[in-house]
Amino acid sequence: MEIKQIENKILIKNLANFSVELCLNCGQAFRWENNNGIWQGVVKEKLLRIEEKEEGILFHTSLNDFNNIWFNYFDLGRDYEEILQKLKKDKNILMATEEFSGIRILNQDPWEALCSFIISQNNNIPRIKGIISRLCENFGKPIEEGLYTFPGAEELCNLSLDDFAPLRAGFRNKYILDAAQKVASGEVDIYKLKDMPIEQACEELLKIKGVGAKVAQCTLLYGCEHIDAFPVDVWVKRVMSELYENGLPECTKGFEGIAQQYLFHWRRNSKNF
């Protein structure tokens, strides 16, 4: 990986296993938009525009923000080469990586991940994006024209269920509110989850109404750096029953979350599954 500063942007050259499009559009994050090849999104209080060029990945950001925010967000410190080498011992994952090279697990904010995946339950991706977008418009802070921060738990915990009506999230409203209250009060300390054993971290999340095993595992994988979390949704359930009746292969041990993301995307999107 080679970092070049060009005017007020950062160009990353020779970065293997990184597809901007796949990372931002494979169902792990719901707030990135593609405008003519330039992906745009807000994380914490910061806006990023990022695009994939022939020469490399172009981050429209300062070196300071690249180092302090985006390097970690895109998981650039992790050796995917080594991990994928192990995962590719499995023929199916090998096929998935060949067709969809460059999926990485993003390090999202724990609260945003939790809240997003509560909203995701019994739902489809376009509508999940709509609800989250309305959540940010209604309760986030404006960054610039049409762009908002993701509202924190402390900004939601004192609202009433009626206040959530504009989201059109249906029965999920009460779950979002309960999550906001338990997180804001510290009853569930989501910032400690990354340093806890995964089973214990999972139990903490299950205290929240509307959070079951699937949402908990998603939160741990996408928001708490637990790369071994393994969310099982309908698509992964299909893969498991079709290909892995006896469970995941040994080579995925420790990286179940990455295996999951490739299998999920492959099963959903591959024409030659």
Add this chain to the structure above:
DNA sequence: AACCAGGCGCATA
């Protein structure tokens, strides 16, 4: 017009 969507809580046995 039914059925489904990156589930979960609850009732029932």
Add this chain to the structure above:
DNA sequence: TATGCGCATGGT
């Protein structure tokens, strides 16, 4: 412990 249904809403 295991199954099945209801839940709000919107897209196909």
